[in-house]
Amino acid sequence: MAPFSVMTASVSLLAKSLSVLSCTSSLARCTSVLPAAYVIPVKCLTSQATGPPKRPLNGYMRYVQQQKPVITRQNPEIKSVDIIREIAQQWRMMSPEQKQPFEEASLRARVQFKLDLQNYQAQLTPAQVQQQALDKKHRMAKRKAIRKKRELTNLGKPKRPRSPFNIFMSEHFEDARGTTTQAKMKSLLEDWRNLFSHQKQVYTQLAEDDKIRYKNEMKSWEDHMVEIGREDVIRERTLSKKKTATESQATKKETKKSTAHSKTTRKATKSSPSKTIRTAKKT
Template identity: 50%
Template structure:
């Protein structure tokens, strides 16, 4: 449990860059660590070029407006902009798009089948991560109850501020060590709080899921096994 929590903390730290050594074949290294970061960047559209040009001006002229209001104003002005004025942005966008297509063709031509497969997998992972983030925000907006905390989580949260250690990782390590040395009798209070939190979560998630069914969000309800469904039917 402690190792899992520590792993989550360290996973948020920047990962070291891979260094290509003289003994590592270039093709093998690239096929393993190839990234879409090397792919040519798609140029801005004509409207986005106009937006980038105008946003600093609008913000300076309207210091009291929020970003959404400024965005709406720029979008409205672009819509009302004469075709002759739009032509400058459209011509630049078309020229860069042509250059982008040429660079993209060269980029794809140098890829091996293994590298293409690696890039496709990376793209799928990014899409899955994006979908997961969208779902996470959706659940937060719909007020999904927070999962129950473990006894160790509660202990760490309660003593994190006064824990010894310069960095967050140092504080966590100190608290993990303290938790391991703590007698079971002293841990009992945290174990009881964890049990109470499980009961809280069970009650809240059941009520929340019933509400999700009522408002048409059955997709957000936890998956139930056939055994669970049969047990519920038997009880009814």
């Protein structure tokens, strides 16, 4: 009886595995036959817990998302910049009725986003809320720094001086060992460390010359910024130096004025007794 029961159990287990395999293969065949629009993607259950919901796309970005694969298939050799430019031109030429489906879809997504965001924030602990506030502060500071750097570049701010290793790397980067940028930089760092002191001295002198270049260019640039009324982009130490120089000049002027006034007072006091004696003699 025992061998027969074991055999029955093994046969039933084999039948179940075959049925599962057949169902999986049939599901795969059905999925391959159905179009991509009818295939329902499996949602990740942990996406809501790991991070906040993503902001929905506006109507224009939804149109870009729809048209970009179409234009890419039609023109495989076209650049991404040209694709976006063509899609933007199409969007500008569309009528409000043609844009309406994309705008309505964006509106529905925004409503759903607000509900998902409220549900997500209700599940957060006070520590997580504080951490999110800090992360947002860091992101805003980073964006502000990027915008300021872009503005300074547009205003023509001189490039910072290079270090000796940076000069060495720029000269030998093309001939460096390695296929990737990281591998080349690693090999150049090893070559730099193996250089003798007199070989490094050449690049050290070039770096010193570059510092002088940067100092002269920055002085001219900051003077120009003062002329056009952009003192807000000047370095703090330069402003403090200018302020100190202005205060010293004002102090010198005040000292000269006080000295001149004291000299005038002394002359007046010296001449006043003689005038009194002369008037006394006349009487």
